Structure formats: C-alpha cells, structure tokens
Amino acid sequence: MAEKVMVKGTEAIGEAAIRAGCRLYFGYPITPQSELTEYMSRRMPQVDGVFLQAESEVAAVNMLYGAASTGHRVMTSTSSPGYSLMQEGVSYIAGAELPVVFVNVVRGGPGLGDIQPAQSDYFQATKGGGHGDYRLVVYGPESLQEAVELTAKAFDVADKYRNPALILADGMLGQMMEPVEFPDFRDLNTLPDHSSWAMQGAKGREPHKITSFDINEYVLEKMNLRYQEKYKKIIENEQMWEEYKAEDAELVIVAYGTMGRIAKTIVDMARGKGVKAGLFRPITLWPYPYDALAKLADSAKLFFTVEMSMGQMVEDVKLAVNGKKPVEFYGRTGGVVPTPNEVLAKLMELI
Amino acid sequence: MSYKIKFKGPESLSGKEFTYCPGCHHGIVHRLVAEIIDELGIREKTLMVAPVGCSVFAYEFFDVDGTVAPHGRAPAVATGMKRAMPENVVFTYQGDGDLAAIGTAEILHAANRGEKITTIFINNAIYGMTGGQMAPTTLLGMKTTTSPYGRSAENEGYPLHMAEILSNLPGVAYLARTKVNKPQDVLKTKKMIKKAFLAQIQGKGFGMVEVLSTCPTNWGIPPVEANKWLEENLVPEFPLGVYVDKVGDEK
Ligand SMILES: Cc1ncc(C[n+]2csc(CCOP(=O)(O)OP(=O)(O)O)c2C)c(N)n1
Ligand code: SF4
Numbered sequence: 001m002a003e004k005v006m007v008k009g010t011e012a013i014g015e016a017a018i019r020a021g022c023r024l025y026f027g028y029p030i031t032p033q034s035e036l037t038e039y040m041s042r043r044m045p046q047v048d049g050v051f052l053q054a055e056s057e058v059a060a061v062n063m064l065y066g067a068a069s070t071g072h073r074v075m076t077s078t079s080s081p082g083y084s085l086m087q088e089g090v091s092y093i094a095g096a097e098l099p100v101v102f103v104n105v106v107r108g109g110p111g112l113g114d115i116q117p118a119q120s121d122y123f124q125a126t127k128g129g130g131h132g133d134y135r136l137v138v139y140g141p142e143s144l145q146e147a148v149e150l151t152a153k154a155f156d157v158a159d160k161y162r163n164p165a166l167i168l169a170d171g172m173l174g175q176m177m178e179p180v181e182f183p184d185f186r187d188l189n190t191l192p193d194h195s196s197w198a199m200q201g202a203k204g205r206e207p208h209k210i211t212s213f214d215i216n217e218y219v220l221e222k223m224n225l226r227y228q229e230k231y232k233k234i235i236e237n238e239q240m241w242e243e244y245k246a247e248d249a250e251l252v253i254v255a256y257g258t259m260g261r262i263a264k265t266i267v268d269m270a271r272g273k274g275v276k277a278g279l280f281r282p283i284t285l286w287p288y289p290y291d292a293l294a295k296l297a298d299s300a301k302l303f304f305t306v307e308m309s310m311g312q313m314v315e316d317v318k319l320a321v322n323g324k325k326p327v328e329f330y331g332r333t334g335g336v337v338p339t340p341n342e343v344l345a346k347l348m349e350l351i
Numbered sequence: 352m353s354y355k356i357k358f359k360g361p362e363s364l365s366g367k368e369f370t371y372c373p374g375c376h377h378g379i380v381h382r383l384v385a386e387i388i389d390e391l392g393i394r395e396k397t398l399m400v401a402p403v404g405c406s407v408f409a410y411e412f413f414d415v416d417g418t419v420a421p422h423g424r425a426p427a428v429a430t431g432m433k434r435a436m437p438e439n440v441v442f443t444y445q446g447d448g449d450l451a452a453i454g455t456a457e458i459l460h461a462a463n464r465g466e467k468i469t470t471i472f473i474n475n476a477i478y479g480m481t482g483g484q485m486a487p488t489t490l491l492g493m494k495t496t497t498s499p500y501g502r503s504a505e506n507e508g509y510p511l512h513m514a515e516i517l518s519n520l521p522g523v524a525y526l527a528r529t530k531v532n533k534p535q536d537v538l539k540t541k542k543m544i545k546k547a548f549l550a551q552i553q554g555k556g557f558g559m560v561e562v563l564s565t566c567p568t569n570w571g572i573p574p575v576e577a578n579k580w581l582e583e584n585l586v587p588e589f590p591l592g593v594y595v596d597k598v599g600d601e602k
Contacts, residue, residue, distance in 0.1 A: 058457075062421065063428070066431025067432065067435040070432055089421065201397065201439050202415055208416045209418070
C-alpha cells in the first residue's frame, strides 16, 4: 500500500482496474464518465494494454465479449443511456459466462435525461436490463476508496464465478475528488488461469466453444439451471453491507452509494435531535443482503429508504422486511441529490 | 488388402453433419474456408465468430475455437479477440442480414480500422433463417415474405452493395466478390478466401470475400434453378471481381 493520492472518481476506478490486472478496455464517451475513457486511453499504452474507442456502446460491449472470451481481464465503462445500449451484450456475456467488469456512472433519466448524478438505473442493474434469466454481481460504492477496493474485488469475483460484475456508481462519485490509497499492481502471473475454457487456439486439445446458445429447449433449460446454481453460491458467499449506529436503532435508514454516504450525516443529525436512528447500507446490490436487513426488523420500529430515484430499491427493502415493520420512502429524481436537511425534515415528520 | 485414402474432408471441419438445406451454398463455402485453414496450417490458432442466421451453427462445424456473436456484432467481437490475441487468426462468417443490415456499423468500422480479421460474407439476397424476409441486398422487384409485392426503390430503397462501399476504406487489404455456383467459381473463390486470410496473417489489414449464394428454400425454387437464378439475377446486380488486393501474388 502506498500513500494517499488525490484523484477524481472516474480516474480512481480506471487506475484500480489496471492495478487489478485489466489490460483491455473498450468504451465510448458519455458524461459523466468520459474521463474514465480518457484516462484509459492515456494509461493503457503505458502498461502494454489495449485501449480502443468503439464506434458505439453496442460495439464496445461486443469487443468486450470477444476479448473476454480469450480469458483476459477486460472492462468497459459508460453512463445510463450507454448502459442501456449495452444490454444486448450484457445478456450475451452473462449467458456465455464471461468474467467482465462493467462500470455504470448513473445519470438522470429516462431517455437522454441529464448529466447529473442519479440512482434510477437500479432496476436495470439488479433485476436484469437485458433479456433472459441472468444476474450480475452489482456493487454500489459510497466513496472513492471503496470504489477502488470494489473494482479489484469485482474482477476477482467475476473470475471466480465466470460471471459479469457491475460497479454501479453515480455522477457524484464519478466527478468528485478524494484522497485514495491504491493497492499494489497485481502480478499478472498470479491471475487465475482460464486456459481450460478460453478461446486461445485449439493447440493440442479439443476446440473450446463459447456461446450463450442452444436451440434445444431442454439443453438450454439445463444451462439456465447451471447458472442458477452459480447464482445461489454467489448469494451465499458474496453479500456485503455496512451498518452505522444500527445496533440500537429504532429508525433504520436504508440507502446505498452516494445516498448511503449522505445518510450517515442524516443519522448523526437525527441522533442530535434525540431520534435513535441508524443506517443500513447495502454494498452488494445483487446479491442483496436481505437476511442482514431482515434481522434489523426484529428490533427497529420503522424503515426509511432514501434514494436518488423514485423508489427502486425500496422494493428490495420491503422484500427483506417482509411486512414486519413499516417501510417509508423518500427520494428525488432527475439528477437532484436530496440534502441532509430535507431528508431529516421528512424523517422528523415520520416519527 | 490395404486401402489408401485418396480424398478426405478437411481437418478443420469437425465432421458434424451440416444442417443446411439441399442446394444451399453455406456448406460449399464452409468447406473452402476449412481447406484454406488446413493449407495455411493455422487450425490450432484460429478463432472463429459465427453469426446469427442459418450459419449460426458454424462454430460447431469448424474444428477450431469458436463463439456466436449477437446478430450483426461479429466484427466487434472479432475485434476484441484479435486485440487480445494478436498472434491468433480470427475470422467472422456472416450473412447479408447480419452484415449489411443490423451489423452495418460494426463491419464498416472494423474494416475502416483496418482490423486484422477476415470476414466471409454470404450474400443470398434474403434472410434465410427467419423464413425469407427482405434483406438490404434483396433485388428490386424481388418478392420476399416482407416485400410481398416486390421490393420497390421508393419504399425500401436500393440493394446495398457492401463490397463497393467497403472497398473505399483504406483499412481494407483484400476484398473480392465471387460465387460458387460452378466448379470453376469454386476454385476461384478458394484462392480469394486464401488471400483474405493472408491479408490478416501478413498484418496488412482487413480482408473480406463476399460470396453470392443461393437460398433455394426461401427463393422457392429447386437447387439447380437457384444456381441459374443467381447467375441471371444476382450477378448483374452485384459485379464479381477483386476490389482491393494489397496481398499480391504468391511466390
Ligand atoms: C437482435 C436480433 N434481431 C433479429 C434476430 C432474428 N434473426 C435471426 S437470423 C436473421 C436473419 C439472418 O439473415 P442472414 O444474415 O441473411 O443469414 P441467412 O439466414 O440468410 O444465412 C434474423 C433477422 C436475432 N436473432 N437477433
Ligand atoms: S434457409 Fe436458405 S440460407 Fe438457410 S440453410 Fe436453407 S437454403 Fe441455406
């Protein structure tokens, strides 16, 4: 570990990916993540890596598919409209079980929306987006340090399960600057060996075939059941969350990413007013830490979900709480970030 | 008594039975591509990208590492592979719906980047797999299931000439349009496919061979007539020949 350096969010994720062993990046500019594409164009040649600006997000995600099928660590990044365009490829990559890392720096939507931070791609990120029964491992970092650590983790988890992973950030995280401590460069020789399945040329072995496809419905069902087995393991092993002053909390705020970070301030302000507030911050948005959140429903009286959307994660909170306690919601959308004061005012109304 | 094998299938075909209709040219072209891979001795380092369309199973018919791209995206998938594995030989196999409609952007930009990949482009002027709908290459007046009154220029525009369009791009190192409906054409086509691979192997750029092909099933005519129909209708619309050749003659 080196000393802390001041970096911009998009660049922090890019550097973290390179240090994690990513040597191929394909992308297309879109605000507020264009600096990540730019950063990779500068850095990749310096580490003998490949940077290619694709002609579209549709092409970028398919370049990713091709490069990943050779067993290399690959990444792309984009923002909401671009991630929508990538969904075709995301579904194919999930079906072909290729370990790739996506970064979606979410902005206000729907449609062209705006370029301000938002969390309104939660459904798309965690419930599908593309066609078919598939899942991505989805991380929602709250800070640049956490984004750096989760980026490295995303590559490892993607490799471990042969499954795509997604860093779901937002425009705030992408654009802010913070001191960050980067991990050391990963020795490329220590990366997992994918030669048992990767397309590297059928030298001295049977050819490898990588597809998301079988025309026979019974075979395809079997493939899907195999994916589900894998998802079960991911659910068992990969859930991450943070609790902040939650042990004795009567009111539990549930928020993730940038909103989760802001919510810590709100918890402290509420405690200052004598309200026993706490925070539950899911870090993996899929697999969602349902059980950990459900546990809090035994002691807490009220759950309060706060999002930079019109209430997408609130459905998962309700699933976890399962009717045991009331779940309230507050959110702003279109790129508006709720301020601690306005959330606190809403919270005081609730109790 | 001992037997001597005088004639056998190419090593680069897996031996899986082709699923193509009788008289379809996909099978002929597969065999030619496999023979070239054998002759160039590149089977063990070839990576193939199959398309969406009747040749979706091509990845199984070839005895090389292979994958299936989303409809039209094969050139982007191949780009990712080639950038990751520059020492390997990467080829895509695509129909006209795949390459000239949904995947126009991908093929144009891969060719324009001079991507060192090889593309085999099967132009049968129709969508085969989905049951004979209109393709961008469908001839004016030609009836398909989605141009039941015949393709009209006012409504659907003109047949798209991919070889001509791509031949204007400096990244293209070899480009030819050919057919396989007669034995002498088959031999010519084989030489062209070889050059399209050599363009890649020699690092010169993008190589493509467009093969005018039959789809007797969806044209609704028997194979022999389909070969004749191709000669009389497709060839006048899509001129044969070598459009770009930066590979040069073999020594
Ligand atoms: C995104 C998408 N759109 C449509 C299809 C349906 N589809 C499958 S094959 C095909 C046409 C293929 O025609 P062509 O490329 O000419 O190949 P051929 O079958 O004639 O060999 C279409 C439209 C698909 N699989 N994916
Ligand atoms: S439908 Fe046409 S293109 Fe497809 S296999 Fe049959 S003849 Fe060939």
